[in-house]
Amino acid sequence: MFQRRARLIIAVLIVVSLTFAILDLRGGKGPFATFRSVIGTALGGVERGGATIFSPVLAIGDWWGTWGDQRDQINALQAENQALNQLVRRSAEDRARADALDGLLKVAGAGRYRITPAEVIAVGPEQEFSWTVTIDIGTQDGIERDMSVINADGLVGRVSAVHRTTSTVVLIVDPSMSVGARIAGSEEVGILSGTGDQNSLEFQMLDPLANVDVGTALVTFGSKNGKPYAPGIPIGEVTEVRGTAGQLTRVAAIKPFARMSALSIVGVVVRPPRTDPRDSVLPARPQLTTPDLSATPSPSATPNPTQSANPAATSLGIWSNPSPQPSPKAS
Amino acid sequence: MWLRQVIILVITFLIAFLTQNSFLGRLGLPGSTPDLILISVIAVALAYGSAVGMMYGFAAGILVDLAPSTEGVIGVNALLFMAAAYFVGRALDPRDRTVPLIIGLTAGTVGAVILARGVIDSILGQPTVVWGNMAGLILSAAIYAAFLAPLVVMPVGWFAQKFTPEVAV
Numbered sequence: 303m304f305q306r307r308a309r310l311i312i313a314v315l316i317v318v319s320l321t322f323a324i325l326d327l328r329g330g331k332g333p334f335a336t337f338r339s340v341i342g343t344a345l346g347g348v349e350r351g352g353a354t355i356f357s358p359v360l361a362i363g364d365w366w367g368t369w370g371d372q373r374d375q376i377n378a379l380q381a382e383n384q385a386l387n388q389l390v391r392r393s394a395e396d397r398a399r400a401d402a403l404d405g406l407l408k409v410a411g412a413g414r415y416r417i418t419p420a421e422v423i424a425v426g427p428e429q430e431f432s433w434t435v436t437i438d439i440g441t442q443d444g445i446e447r448d449m450s451v452i453n454a455d456g457l458v459g460r461v462s463a464v465h466r467t468t469s470t471v472v473l474i475v476d477p478s479m480s481v482g483a484r485i486a487g488s489e490e491v492g493i494l495s496g497t498g499d500q501n502s503l504e505f506q507m508l509d510p511l512a513n514v515d516v517g518t519a520l521v522t523f524g525s526k527n528g529k530p531y532a533p534g535i536p537i538g539e540v541t542e543v544r545g546t547a548g549q550l551t552r553v554a555a556i557k558p559f560a561r562m563s564a565l566s567i568v569g570v571v572v573r574p575p576r577t578d579p580r581d582s583v584l585p586a587r588p589q590l591t592t593p594d595l596s597a598t599p600s601p602s603a604t605p606n607p608t609q610s611a612n613p614a615a616t617s618l619g620i621w622s623n624p625s626p627q628p629s630p631k632a633s
Numbered sequence: 634m635w636l637r638q639v640i641i642l643v644i645t646f647l648i649a650f651l652t653q654n655s656f657l658g659r660l661g662l663p664g665s666t667p668d669l670i671l672i673s674v675i676a677v678a679l680a681y682g683s684a685v686g687m688m689y690g691f692a693a694g695i696l697v698d699l700a701p702s703t704e705g706v707i708g709v710n711a712l713l714f715m716a717a718a719y720f721v722g723r724a725l726d727p728r729d730r731t732v733p734l735i736i737g738l739t740a741g742t743v744g745a746v747i748l749a750r751g752v753i754d755s756i757l758g759q760p761t762v763v764w765g766n767m768a769g770l771i772l773s774a775a776i777y778a779a780f781l782a783p784l785v786v787m788p789v790g791w792f793a794q795k796f797t798p799e800v801a802v
Contacts, residue, residue, distance in 0.1 A: 308684035315691040316715065322695070323708030327757060334699075334707055341699035348647065349700075352655030359656065 402567035405454025410569060413534050413583040414576070417452070417569035418443055423468070425565075433476035433496065435459075435565060440467045448530040450522070450571040456536035456559035457481070457522060458568050469570070473562050474537070475500045482523035483537055483556075485514060486581045491523050492554075494537060500562040503538065505554040514554050516540050519584050528574025535571075536584045559585075638797045642677060642689050645789055646696070649673035654700070664773025668743055669785065670697055672778055674714045675721045675739050676786040679730065680793035682802045683722025690714030709753055713746050727802045732783055739782035740775040747771050 326334055403419060410417045418439055426434035439445050441464050451458040451471045459473040474481055479496040483505060492507040505520065518540045524533025538558035545552045653669040670693055678686025694711030721742055725734065747770055754762045793801040 305684070312684065312687050312715070315688065316712065319691065319694070319708040319711040319715070321708070322698075322711070323706050323757070326707040338699050338707075341696065345650070345696065345700040348651060349654050352651035353659075355651075356656040356659070 399567055402454055406452070406567060406569045409452060409454055409456075409536075409583055410571075413532070413579040415452070415532055415535075415569075415571045416573035418445065418572050419567060419569050420451075420469075421567055422565045426470075432478070433459075433473040433498070433500075433562065434462065435471050435473065437469050437471055437568060437570070438467065439570065440465045440469050442466055444572055445469050445570055446529075446572075450528070450530065450532045450535060450574075451568050452535055452571060453560050453565060453568045455561070456538065457531070458560050458562070458565060460530040461570060471568070473500075474558060475503065475562050481531055481537065482525065483520045484523045485512070485540075486519040486521050486584055488512075490514070494520065494556060501557050502541070503556040503558060505540070505556045507552050507554065510545075510552045512552075514540055514543050514552075516543065519581075520556055521581060521584060524574070524578055528571065532571045532574035534575070534579035534581070534583050638681070638685070638800060641789075641792055641796060642685075642692075645673050645677065645792075646670070646689070646693055649693075649785070650696070650700070662773075662777070665747065665770045665777070667777035667781055668746075668774055669781060671714060671717060671743055671746055672739060672781050672785045673789065674718050675742055675782075676789035678718035678722040679725065679735070679786055680790045680801055681797075683719050685800070686718030686722050687715040690718040705750075705754070706757055706759065709750065709757070713750055713753070716749070717742050717746050735786050736779045736782045739786065740779040743778035744771040744775040747774050 322334070406417065406419060409415070420437040420439040420443075422435045423438045424436035426432060426436075437451070445461060445464050447461055447464055449461045451460060457474055459471045459476070459479070461469050462472040463470040472479055474494070474496055475498060476496045477498045481494040482491065483494040484491045490507060490509060490512040492505050495504045495506070497504055507514065520537040520539065522531045522533055522535040522537060525531050536559050538556040540554045541557045542555040543552070544555070649669045649672070653666065657667045657669060674686060674690040674693055677689045681689075691711045691714065694709075694714040695707065697710045698705055698707040721738060725738060748767070751762045751764070751767055755764075790801075
């Protein structure tokens with residue numbers, strides 16, 4: 303089959319291969335160390351060149367080889383991310399709720415109201431033309447009809463119907479609502495009516511000659527036994543006065559402090575303070591004419607009624623700090 | 634003629650060597666690394682016949698054994714490649730070389746060489762043979778060889794016919 307020469311060459315090559323194998327198997331450095339290093343250097347250089355050439359292609363290969371792993375990893379990370387996002391959202395929500403409760407407690411403490419906190423669980427449909435919400439406490443929590451409902455910012459409404467575990471609250475923006483209100487820092491009273499517009503209530507002053515400034519705050523006047531309204535709850539501030547002094551009807555537009563469209567944590571005043579807290583619940587704000595009613599009353603201040611109520615108030619238990627905390631910055 | 638044939642063989646080896654060590658080996662394919670050099674030996678044996686194939690196989694085997702990143706006994710690959718070239722050159726009649734036949738022959742030869750290498754290494758006392766993996770290795774190598782065979786055998790045969798028609802089979 304083979305030519306003679308080819309046969310000879312092949313025989314020699316086989317013998318050479320076997321010899322190499324046997325020599326190499328003898329171990330040690332052997333006669334091939336130099337040979338190996340020379341060839342290794344040459345082919346190593348070739349391999350390095352090849353590596354440079356093929357590296358871009360191999361990047362694709364790496365991608366292909368690890369594709370499944372990466373997909374699993376992506377799935378796992380996505381799931382983890384989702385869980386963490388949920389956690390973050392929930393913690394933000396928790397913080398907001400805690401803040402709302404905190405503010406509510408401050409208001410309650412400042413006004414000596416005994417409150418039961420509640421959460422708004424349903425909002426009445428707007429097309430019914432009534433502004434009502436449902437809260438998650440009822441008779442079994444000691445809620446009764448006509449109790450005032452507040453939140454951290456001010457008056458929200460009053461309880462209109464009580465069930466076992468829920469109650470219905472009519473908001474002060476409801477057109478059927480009327481609240482006796484007093485202008486902070488004065489004795490001027492009037493009747494505040496809902497208009498259905500959550501940013502503008504109508505305040506009709508009993509004394510048409512009274513002087514009302516834009517930005518003045520309103521607090522509740524208070525009813526007998528604190529029902530339907532406990533005294534001293536901040537309601538809102540005057541944004542506009544219509545009609546001049548002396549006119550038969552003098553009406554001021556009031557913007558409520560509490561945002562009716564964003565209610566979540568509210569408190570039901572289950573026991574009003576024994577004495578009217580006057581203006582001490584109002585948040586301290588520069589344009590307010592209300593004197594600071596803290597422990598150091600200015601000469602023009604009305605006597606602080608809460609001070610006399612302190613011993614009784616502390617026994618009610620919901621607050622421990624007897625003095626209201628208006629900011630020292632208030633003038 | 635001689636020179637052109639040698640040049641073709643050297644280029645074939647370099648391409649096969651480079652592609653196998655720098656590309657196919659680093660792909661991280663499951664099972665064995667596609668044995669492109671062995672496939673090139675088969676291609677040369679088919680293009681030039683058993684005798685030239687065996688000489689090429691000897692040179693390729695010695696170089697593979699000496700090259701970095703292989704730690705086998707020098708000469709074993711040379712012997713195996715020569716055996717493969719002999720077998721392939723004799724097995725296929727030049728007149729009925731169809732693609733399926735070439736693919737089957739290449740895959741079978743590659744698998745057989747891997748098995749033989751395992752046997753020889755075991756006999757020579759090389760501790761690196763893991764017999765548990767042998768079936769997977771042979772199977773994967775045969776599959777890769779089946780894919781690569783037409784890509785290597787056809788171009789090598791074409792170049793042999795084109796540049797050295799006197800000696801091409």
